[in-house]
Amino acid sequence: MKIKNVIFYISFLLISSVVSLKPLLANEDAKGVVKERMANFKMSKKMMQTIHKSIQNEDFVTIEKSATTLHKWSKEMIKYFPEGSDGAPSEASANIWLDPDGFKKAVNNFELASLKLINNSKEKDFDKTVDSFRSLAGTCKGCHQKFRN
Secondary structure, X not given: OOHHHHHHHHHHHHHHOOOOOOOOOHHHOOOHHHHHHHHHHXXXXXXXXXXXXXXXXXXXXXXXXXXXXXXXXXXXXXHHOOOOOOOOOOOEOOHHHHOHHHHHHHHHHHHHHHHHHHHHHHHOOHHXXXXXXXXXXXXXXXXXXXXXX
């Protein structure tokens, strides 16, 4: 196994550890926009896992398709955070509404990183695809650290 692959797997595992290990049924109590938001983030996590597996298999078609799904989500994400939607069972931090420009910038970083992953997967360049996936995962981690409880 190439050293780059080993580093990639370790990096992914470290980034994934930031994601909360809440029970799968955590959004049963959620309603309305919070429930929809939680479902979209669950889908987002699944897409990231799919991309990770697809990188291991060098399945650039699936990477592109999954990254396209994430890019679409990035363009809709802001509307799922209306003011007042930060109560339990939501994990949204009040920082979203206290620093709306910072939150918009974080979402924009996710959008740009997903677009870069789409483009690199179209080129079928393994190293660039891995780098852009790491960058995308980093946007998730950064946003979670600042804007998630």
